[in-house]
Amino acid sequence: MGDDLTFDTTALALPPGPVDLTALPTDGTPGFTGDKAAGEAALASIGQELADLQERLWAGREHDASRRVLLILQGMDTSGKGGVIRKSLGLVDPQGLKIKAFKAPTPEELEHDFLWRIRQALPDAGYIGVFDRSHYEDVLIHRVRGYSSPEEIERRYDQIVDFEQELVADGVTVVKCMLHVGADEQKKRLLKRLDNPEKHWKFNPGDVDERALWPQYQRAYEIALERTHHPDAGWFVIPADHKWYRNLAVAALLHDTLARMDLRWPVADFDVAAERARLEALVIE
Template identity: 55%
Template sequence: MAKHWSVDPTEALRADGIQIAELDTSATPGFKGKKKAGQSLLAERTQVLSDLQEKLYASGRSGDSRSVLLVLQGMDTAGKGGIVRHVIGSVDPQGVDHAAFGVPTRAEKRHDFLWRIRKRLPEGGQIGVFDRSHYEDVLVARVHELVPESVWRPRYTEINAFERELVDSGITLVKVALFVSLDEQRRRLLERLNRPDKYWKFKPADIDERAYWPDYTEAYQAVVDRTSTKGAPWYVVPADHKWYARLAVTELLIDALEQLQLDWPPADFDIKEQKRRLRDE
């Protein structure tokens, strides 16, 4: 366990039994330090993450079909983008496959909801990142009744079957839901309205969505209740403190990579012979 953690983040953040409506989004579960300690630890740990990621990439290049997939969910302003920029941004872009899932296109709507997801699954050796995901189809789709209940209700079971298939195929899922409070979201939206370099992140519809907060809370609760499985558990990350959320996700990714027990791929050639060839050219 990394220093400053009193409980391993994989335990402290596991969704099992969590009541999202009662979550303290300003808490820092399992972490003993404050912001300064967290930020300094983050710098250290992203280096560890980067080293592990290089081993994953090397393994992939050598035929290992395993990969890691970070699934990021969260309301507007919860900090998904910051995780990508500051956590995923610390590793080699060659080994990252980032996919953002917005409102489905017309072509996507003509297919099963998992169709566009399957197309973006990471290849062996990659860290895939889903900024929003198939879970939108039981979140926004449920809250706004974009499809009838008879369609979204069976999706939890379909998602579990789908994810079991992914796990069996060698994809380690790291499912992270970021939560800020309604107040913190207001502050962050106001910041976007106060800074010309942030206007582009704001849409008036973001405020409309705040009226649906209880519905989203309920929909997220159903997600963690019904799709947090042994093979693909959910982690619920309080995200009022950006430094904490970034550190927590870094630790979750490190744990996932460590579980793979990666090592540098051995030479599949005779090293001495190859050195001789270079010398005798």
């Protein structure tokens, strides 16, 4: 990357201590000094390196049967979870992605512990798994809507940390992003969906009902972030009012995550010279 295209992803890490989302701007561009045009150039540049790193991860999947990445995307409606998948994850080989969107649980899923369906959707070795919503819904909407008792929700924070530590011990690099969108920006985006018939399919009347609980959701996020920010899998808070910045920030985070994994190309387990000779000698009629 050129100097002017660098992104300092450490600026995205959740600060330690009590979480106050109102103190974290939704329209900032922390870690990046350029404007939208520079951001789009940086995304293209980072995207190429990211695709290269992802190919290394993929190449190693049969040699190191554990290393994989799990990107968890959380955020209010319209915060851009789908946009990040299209624009940031769209930069890598789709073959190496395992994307799972979690909706309201099915009757079968409800018969099990809340982590059951999560475990079933984990990426295999060599993959980047992407969760569009996740087990965090079980402490977010469940808290706001009272779908589970306070005692149960208390237990879940600890279960989530245990679960994520288990994943990390099992070779999964966990990256947790909260896409932090402002209430005004959400309103603009919901209105846009209503104004454009080609976007009606993205709108659900339930979105307005959820929006009515905005302060409760922000509080639930603050508690969830605070209780589940642990050294094995810390939270990143991504200001999400600017779509170009949001896409760039997540791509940069993934890039840095993969770069730190020190991914090497697998070493040949065959005799290269002998194979070349065999190939050269072969005559096809």
